[in-house]
Amino acid sequence: MSPVVRPATRADVPATLEIYNHAVLHTTASYDLEPVSLDTRLAWFDHKRAAGWPILVLEEADKVIGWATYGPFREKPGYAGTVEHSVYIRDGLRGAGLGTLLMTSLIEDASARGFHVMVGGVAADNAGGLAFHARLGFVQVAHFRQVGYKFGRWLDLAFMELLLNGETDQISG
Numbered sequence: 001m002s003p004v005v006r007p008a009t010r011a012d013v014p015a016t017l018e019i020y021n022h023a024v025l026h027t028t029a030s031y032d033l034e035p036v037s038l039d040t041r042l043a044w045f046d047h048k049r050a051a052g053w054p055i056l057v058l059e060e061a062d063k064v065i066g067w068a069t070y071g072p073f074r075e076k077p078g079y080a081g082t083v084e085h086s087v088y089i090r091d092g093l094r095g096a097g098l099g100t101l102l103m104t105s106l107i108e109d110a111s112a113r114g115f116h117v118m119v120g121g122v123a124a125d126n127a128g129g130l131a132f133h134a135r136l137g138f139v140q141v142a143h144f145r146q147v148g149y150k151f152g153r154w155l156d157l158a159f160m161e162l163l164l165n166g167e168t169d170q171i172s173g
């Protein structure tokens with residue numbers, strides 16, 4: 001059965017949390033240091049849904065195998081055209097095109113809603129995450145040195161940016 005992308009429901013939260021917490025424990029993809037509890041994640045889901053932000057899941061054979069979301073980049077109103085996303089594929093299923101499938105839907109969603117820019121924060125040591133975003137057309141626009149600390153070391157963070165709806169850089173002046 002081919003994988004399908006659909007909006008997440010509350011019933012998907014435990015499966016998406018399992019995928020996320022595995023990454024929290026074993027990778028620098030998230031700068032969370034401890035696994036997130038189900039109650040905390042359910043509150044996060046309710047808050048995002050009430051605010052109208054999308055959470056998409058990738059499902060195959062009745063199993064959730066990935067999820068992606070976006071939300072505000074920064075709170076001040078002038079940033080309203082920009083969103084920041086997250087994307088996670090279940091460990092063991094990576095490198096098979098599933099992340100691309102999910103992100104393509106997420107980018108379509110943001111474009112259809114008229115957002116202008118999508119930004120992803122990717123740990124600078126996450127070579128796969130950087131290559132993945134570059135392949136989708138994201139451009140690395142920032143490299144923050146030592147802004148995170150995990151696994152006993154300082155972590156650099158890259159910001160990767162995608163201009164949506166075929167936008168290109170504005171020539172000013």
Ligand SMILES: CC(C)(COP(=O)(O)OP(=O)(O)OC[C@H]1O[C@@H](n2cnc3c(N)ncnc32)[C@H](O)[C@@H]1OP(=O)(O)O)[C@@H](O)C(=O)NCCC(=O)NCCS
Nearest residue numbers: 029087088089094095096097098099100128129131132135
């Ligand atoms: C990053 C992630 C979402 C990518 O999803 P995926 O299903 O593994 O990626 P895809 O198979 O769709 O890869 C598409 C392209 O990205 C690049 N890529 C993906 N993973 C890569 C890796 N580990 N190393 C190098 N390039 C990689 C490749 O160019 C690949 O295309 P190719 O296979 O034709 O060469 C997934 O690996 C993941 O969940 N990682 C842990 C969480 C994370 O890092 N999230 C991103 C930060 S929020």
